[in-house]
Amino acid sequence: MVEQLKPRYSVAWINQIAEVPQTAWDALAMSLKTPFFEWDWLHNLESSGSATAKTGWLPNHLTLWRDRSLIAVAPLYLKGHSYGEFVFDQQWAELSQRIGVEYYPKLLGMAPFTPAEGYRFLIAPGEDEVEITTLMLREIDSFCQRNRISGCHFLYVDPQWQKIAEQQGYTPWLHHSYIWQNSGFESFDGYLQVFNANQRRNIKRERKAVEKAGLRLQAVTGEEIPLSMFSLMYDFYADTCDKFGWWGSKYLTKKFFQQLHDNYRHRVVFFAAYGDGKPGQPVGMSFCLFKDERLYGRYWGSFQEIDCLHFDACYYAPIEWAIANNIQLFDPGAGGRHKKRRGFPATGNYSLHRFYNHRLGQILSAHIREVNVHEQQEIDAINAELPFAQPKSLENP
Helix, strand or coil: CEEEEECCEEEEEECCHHHCCHHHHHHHHCCCCCCCCCHHHHHHHHHCCCCCCCCCEEECEEEEEECCEEEEEECCEEECCCCCCCCCCHHHHHHHHHCCCCCCCEEEECCCCCCCCCECCEECCCCCHHHHHHHHHHHHHHHHHHCCCCEEEECCECHHHHHHHHHCCCEEEEEEEECEECCCCCCHHHHHCCECHHHHHHHHHHHHHHHHCCEEEEEEEHHHCCHHHHHHHHHHHHHHHHHCHHHHCCCCCHHHHHHHHHHCHHHEEEEEEEECCCCCCCCEEEEEEEECCEEEEEEEEECCCCCCHHHHHHHHHHHHHHHHCCCCEEECCCCCHHHHHHCCCEEEEEEEEEECCHHHHHHHHHHHHHHHHHHHHHHHHHHHCCCECCCHHHHCC
């Protein structure tokens, strides 16, 4: 449906990204710090059957046009559940049910299955971001109210864009991820110096355990990556998910991984564990994406239980590669307080919410401040336990 907003502006809601030319979409997406809103990545999710109506992720992207030029996009999905989001709003859904309000479907803005900060509307350079964002949020309000959508939610939002959306009445909800920051390290050994002596020994022991198992980690990226490695990564991913049962979060198809070989391997780096003197198939592997100065851990797996391989493939080898390649930020992915012991402080991020039911909106407004205070206290408590070395003036008073 195309609706005229005012002279020269029009909007169109689309149910597949393929309706927008890749060049037009990427003209808006390539300047973002995150890779997860580029056309190829989102198109692979849709065309592979990973993010579709059948899986509960109906693409419902909002596009804004001036004459025939695309000037803004909001990647959006209609959701019939809350799986694959990693912002756990099931309590809101239960509350909604108790007061007789249908919580689903809801409208969601995020990169599917990807708990990484950076969501925002994609807006052409030179446009007034406040004006365009306001215009699009009003269209979202109209769409949700016309179609009896309970609410609109933006997850892992870009901090600068967040300010604009909050000015339009969206309510912020604080969460946290575990993020590594490069403080000008020249080597992995230099990085180890931030830890106290005990944790330095632990990390060296963990890396040594992988060596003693006869394994070496190798970064494989770009044109070096064969198609077979993407297929193998799916097998590792599926096996890891199956080990966690209901909590395994297995959303991606094998086709999704295979399609990355042709159109997205320039953003991919695998950290593959090979046996000494055996250049064949890796026994374990992690899958990361990078763009400019940022690295993102996504998935990992191994068919053998090898002591500390997970830590090396998912944290230490990527950090070592990040230092060598001038990466400034490494987001290793969802979950786990175990990350704090390996140099990933808890780092706040926000989701934004608007309920169209008055009672739900009132409850959110009344309690979200307290929720955010408790979340900040948890972040502070986690970071108070980081195994970092004390300043020398404190170590030797």
